[in-house]
Amino acid sequence: MTFPYYDIIDFPSIPDELILSLEQIYELDNTFIDQNNKWEYAAFSPNKYLKEYLQDMFDEEIVSKYQVIRKDLPVHVDYKITGVKYNYIISTGGNNVKTRWYDNLEKPRTIIHEVISKPLQWHSLNIEIPHNVCNVTSPRLSVVIRSLSGDPLQLKNKS
Ligand SMILES: [Fe+2]
Numbered sequence: 001m002t003f004p005y006y007d008i009i010d011f012p013s014i015p016d017e018l019i020l021s022l023e024q025i026y027e028l029d030n031t032f033i034d035q036n037n038k039w040e041y042a043a044f045s046p047n048k049y050l051k052e053y054l055q056d057m058f059d060e061e062i063v064s065k066y067q068v069i070r071k072d073l074p075v076h077v078d079y080k081i082t083g084v085k086y087n088y089i090i091s092t093g094g095n096n097v098k099t100r101w102y103d104n105l106e107k108p109r110t111i112i113h114e115v116i117s118k119p120l121q122w123h124s125l126n127i128e129i130p131h132n133v134c135n136v137t138s139p140r141l142s143v144v145i146r147s148l149s150g151d152p153l154q155l156k157n158k159s
Contacts, residue, residue, distance in 0.1 A: 001083070001151070003083070003084045003124070003126045003128070003152075004124070004126060005101050005112075005113040005115070005125070005126045005129065005131075006099070006113065006115045006117075006123055006124065006125060006126070007123060007124045008121060008122070008123050009086060009122040009123055009124050010122070010155075011057060011086065011088075011122040011155060012057065013088075013120060013121070013122075014050070014053070014054075014088055014143060015053070018049055018050045018053055019050070019090055019143075020047070020050075020066075022068070022139055022141060025044050025066050025068065025141070026044070028044040028045055028046070028047065028066065029044060029045045030042060030043070030044055031043045031044060031045055031065065032065075032079075040069070040070055040071045040073070041067075041068070041069055041070075041073060042067075042068045042070075043065040043066065043067050043068075043144070044065065044066040044068075045064075045065065045066075046064050046065070046066055046143070050064070050143070051064055054143070054145055056156075057155055057156060058147075058153050058154070058155065058156055059154075059156055060147050060148075060153060060154075061147070061148055062145050062146065062147055062148070062153065063145065063146055063147075063148060064143065064144070064145045065143070065144045065145075066141065066142070066143060066144075067087075067141070067142050067143070067144045068139055068140070068141055069093060069133055069136055069139070069140040070136065070139050070140075071136055072132065072133060072134045072135070072136050073132050073133040073134075073136075074132055075102055075105060075108045075130050075131065075132045076105070076130065076131070076132065077105060077127065077128055077129070077130055077131075078127035078128070081127065081146065081150060082127070082128055082150045083127070083128070083146065083147070083149065083150020083151060083152075084124050084125070084126065084127070084146065084150060084151070084152055085124070085125050085127050085144055085145075085146045086122055086123070086124050086125075086144065086145045086146060086153065087117070087122070087123055087124075087125055087142050087143070087144050088120070088121070088122050088123075088142055088143045088144075088145075089117050089118070089119045089120070089121075089140070089141070089142040090119060090120070090141045090142060090143065091119065091138070091139065091140060091141045092117065092118075092119050092140060093133075093136040093137065093138055093139060093140025093141075094135050094136055094137035094138060094140075095137075096116065096135045097116065097117070097133065097134070097135050097136055097137075097140060098114050098115065098116055098133070098134050098135055099114065099115050099116075099117060099125070099131060099132070099133050100113070100114040100131060100132055100133075100134065101113040101114070101126065101129050101130065101131045102129075102130045102131065102132070103130075104130060105130040108130055108132075112129075124152075
């Protein structure tokens with residue numbers, strides 16, 4: 001399956017009251033710390049209220065995380081996961097933060113796509129093609145979800 005680099009997705013916005021502050025998020029279970037550069041990238045399990053809200057949008061079982069990026073990320077493909085990931089940015093991390101996709105992981109020379117994500121809207125990201133995040137000047141906070149399989153998610157039919 002091939003996925004677009006980036007797409008705006010029509011999932012419902014997350015109610016403000018379900019989003020914790022950065023301080024509160026750092027108290028949650030940390031599920032990923034970059035071992036080489038602690039805190040450059042970190043992911044946390046949401047509390048049950050947010051987790052339930054997100055899971056309730058879909059029939060399929062999902063994985064949800066808060067994600068915090070504090071510094072530019074190097075060119076990478078996501079660790080141990082494939083497919084498509086959905087991101088809802090709460091704070092962008094700066095005015096000009098770009099997600100870029102490259103032609104090559106080891107020797108990234110050519111940018112093949114780039115985007116400045118807007119906050120408070122869902123978008124999908126291709127995580128299998130080498131990419132990075134640059135121009136981060138403050139913590140970039142987002143909520144990230146994906147299906148267990150990595151396949152695209154479909155909203156529940158609410159009829
Ligand atoms: Fe990534």
